[in-house]
Amino acid sequence: MIRSFQDVMADARRAIREVPLDALKQRLDAGEALTLVDVREAEEFRAGHLPHAVNVPRGFLEARIEQAVPDRDAPVVLYCQGGTRSALAARTLAEMGYTRVESANPGFAQWKDRQYPVVVPRAMSDAQRARYARHLLLPEVGEAGQAKLLDARVLLLGAGGLGSPVALYLAAAGVGTLGLVDGDTVDASNLQRQVIHTTDRVGARKVDSVEQTLRALNPDVRVVKHCERLTRDNVDRLFDGWDVIVDGCDNFPTRYLVNDAAVMKRIPVVHGSVFRFEGQVTVFAPYEGPCYRCLYPQPPPAHLAPSCHEAGVLGVLPGTLGMLQATEVLKILLGVGDRLVGRLLTYDALAMKFRELRLRRDPACPLCGEHPTITDYVDYEGFCAAGG
Ligand SMILES: [Zn+2]
Structure with missing residues (x-):
């Protein structure tokens, strides 16, 4: 059976829980202990992301999520640019045994348009990327961590x-x-x-x-x-x-x-x-x-x-x-x-x-x-x- 992109998305949306942006913002403002995972590419993340989000690009999701979120019963909210990639990623995490996964819908583009808080990481020069390469390879440090050190x-x-x-x-x-x-x-x-x-x-x-x-x-x-x-x-x-x-x-x-x-x-x-x-x-x-x-x-x-x-x-x-x-x-x-x-x-x-x-x-x-x-x-x- 040939299934279109629309079919796949409809299936994914039925299988997962989605959270609207205003509800997500309220929960973050209230200090709810959830892990925000940005599943966009590293360059998109670098251009700006939600405060306290960790970046696990969808292409690396299965390989890296256990390092970012070791507890499979911990609350996790995924987001991407528009809500599509994060919906597919949420289904993958459910398949991996994550029990409390939600996908933000819509995604970062709308979040930014509403002027909700956004963090723009410092731009790292090529020289800095080379100098701190061994830090950037550690998920516990990465670009966000190195930016913290530089600041x-x-x-x-x-x-x-x-x-x-x-x-x-x-x-x-x-x-x-x-x-x-x-x-x-x-x-x-x-x-x-x-x-x-x-x-x-x-x-x-x-x-x-x-x-x-x-x-x-x-x-x-x-x-x-x-x-x-x-x-x-x-x-x-x-x-x-x-x-x-x-x-x-x-x-x-x-x-x-x-x-x-x-x-x-x-x-x-x-x-x-x-x-x-x-x-x-x-x-x-x-x-x-x-x-x-x-x-x-x-x-x-x-x-x-x-x-x-x-x-x-x-x-x-x-x-x-x-x-x-x-x-x-x-x-x-x-x-x-x-x-x-x-x-x-x-x-x-x-x-x-x-x-x-x-x-x-x-x-x-x-x-x-x-x-x-x-x-x-x-x-x-x-x-x-x-x-x-
Ligand atoms: Zn004391």
Whole structure:
């Protein structure tokens, strides 16, 4: 039996559920947890698409849908330009065992005409396509993810042992704006581990040295330099407008200041520290996981605090920990994977062992708890001098 296109479409429309655009918009506005799948070609998607949609071109539907929507009972709404390709795609997904599939009818053209919200991804140049090719091949990153990275703003506290690998790899990955807070100059004793600096830059400001290296590595990256120490007086100015903060400066006064300001401004902090042959890393996500004060509400009395003096550190150690921090930053920016929220990962280089400790949020936390008592920045500046 020969069947025309009209016959095939009529069959498909009978077999699937369709959703009108106004109803779809209402459900999205209400925050319904559904996966929007754009089944048009990649070039069409690039020219503009619905917010939060993922692109699975119809030609790749069977091959890629399980990666985009692993749960076959999850609600999925497909759309295309006019409602035809998505209707056929919806029937295919039903055949594959997806139980809650709908097809938007009409499609994107009408959606746009009605001036409903549309996202136009940044146009990527040929040079960027080549540079980030290995990211574009990952469905979890792809063009949309790379665009997120290029638009992202990450603030690095400290351009030292941890900051060096973090800055190098985030710049290589195409994180578009990297802020640096470091008031130091490059010292010969830094070069054993702070791999972003070079011998000929001893004596130069660290922020300038980092900028020079990153500019040579990736011209897409804008470096915002702050050659100053973080204090309660400048923390508001320095922290505003960043997506993620990477904390690589390890002393008590700044640790509390970073924590307090980041919680108040609701910016996630990827925290790392190293000591001799050991290091640890965790992610402080404000009001989602514990903050530093949930664990240690107040600094210990100065005479019990660990020394603020410089300690020895194996040269490669901050490299390992910095890479873990950079990994968490990319996951946060891309919205993929399980972040290290509420988990402290410790690393022992001599034993070559990783361990994970659970960290819990404290409802009685003086900062992020139910009845906070800390509402302004506390000055622990004299802390090291007193304890030294
Ligand atoms: Zn807390």
